[in-house]
Amino acid sequence: DAGVIQSPRHEVTEMGQEVTLRCKPISGHDYLFWYRQTMMRGLELLIYFNNNVPIDDSGMPEDRFSAKMPNASFSTLKIQPSEPRDSAVYFCASSMTSGVQNIQYFGAGTRLSVL
Amino acid sequence: EDKVVQSPLSLVVHEGDTVTLNCSYEVTNFRSLLWYKQEKKAPTFLFMLTSSGIEKKSGRLSSILDKKELFSILNITATQTGDSAIYLCAYGSGSRLTFGEGTQLTVNP
Numbered sequence: 001d002a003g004v005i006q007s008p009r010h011e012v013t014e015m016g017q018e019v020t021l022r023c024k025p026i027s028g029h030d031y032l033f034w035y036r037q038t039m040m041r042g043l044e045l046l047i048y049f050n051n052n053v054p055i056d057d058s059g060m061p062e063d064r065f066s067a068k069m070p071n072a073s074f075s076t077l078k079i080q081p082s083e084p085r086d087s088a089v090y091f092c093a094s095s096m097t098s099g100v101q102n103i104q105y106f107g108a109g110t111r112l113s114v115l
Numbered sequence: 116e117d118k119v120v121q122s123p124l125s126l127v128v129h130e131g132d133t134v135t136l137n138c139s140y141e142v143t144n145f146r147s148l149l150w151y152k153q154e155k156k157a158p159t160f161l162f163m164l165t166s167s168g169i170e171k172k173s174g175r176l177s178s179i180l181d182k183k184e185l186f187s188i189l190n191i192t193a194t195q196t197g198d199s200a201i202y203l204c205a206y207g208s209g210s211r212l213t214f215g216e217g218t219q220l221t222v223n224p
Contacts, residue, residue: 004157031210043158043203043214050210091157095210102147102207106157 004107006092012113018080021110023092024073033104034067034077035091043091049075050097082114117142119215121204127221132194136218138204139186147207148180148187153217154200161189163207194222 005024013019025032033048047057052069060067064083069075079086089111093104122137140148147165151158162171164180164187171178175194180187191198199222205212 033211042216045211045213048211056211097210102149102210102212103160103163104212105160108156 004092004094004105006090006107006110008110009108010111010113012115013082014115015083016081017114018078019082019086019112019114021077021090021092021112023075023077023107025075025092025094026096026105027073029094029096029105030072031095031097031104032069032075033093033095034075035093035106036088037091037109038088046077079112082112084114087112087114117206117208117213119204119206119213121202121215121218123218124216125219125221127223128194130194130196130222130224132222133190133192134194134220136189136191136202136204136220137186138188138215140204140206141185142206142208142213144208145182145206146209149205149207149212150178150187150189151203151205151214152200153203158203161202191220194220196222196224198222 007022030051034046037043046059047067049069067077089109091106091109093106095104119140149163150161162178169180175192178189201217201219203217205214
């Protein structure tokens with residue numbers, strides 16, 4: 001399996017622009033998670049999906065952030081309009097329901113810089 | 116509020132040393148405790164500890180879980196420069212993980 005695939009790997013944009021991050025989970029996994037990692041706040045959960053349905057978006061910082069999962073193999077995280085404080089590494093992770101198993105597998109991340 | 120606290124936040128050792136990383140947690144619905152290693156890219160899974168599996172070992176790495184005292188430790192023996200990374204502890208509750216701040220380990224030659 002290719003693992004969780006994220007694109008782009010790096011994104012540099014100007015304040016006010018729309019940014020779209022993409023994620024392909026591991027095939028067969030029914031949970032998908034979006035995280036943001038910064039030096040100040042560590043690894044934070046933004047939102048997660050189960051069977052393509054958003055379950056908990058309480059970590060989404062504000063209305064500028066939105067996430068979708070139109071099918072089992074694709075998800076997007078969109079920031080519109082972007083701000084410099086959104087600069088961070090965004091990770092996507094996926095996992096499979098299996099008893100108490102919570103093992104999440106992470107993509108390589110998207111490093112976002114908003115100028 | 117559920118939380119995970121790791122210590123120390125950073126640690127510098129020499130090759131060959133043994134290190135112990137700590138993770139304490141306060142949670143309301145504990146199911147599992149996980150350790151991840153993060154080098155320059157994504158966190159990669161190391162161990163998962165649950166009520167039925169409180170001790171894990173893989174090569175030079177080992178981890179234990181103390182459910183009574185609500186902590187876990189990760190031990191690395193005979194450290195190598197390749198062990199330099201951020202080590203993240205997370206507890207699992209339901210489907211989600213909550214991560215600690217991480218311990219930045221630097222192993223010098």
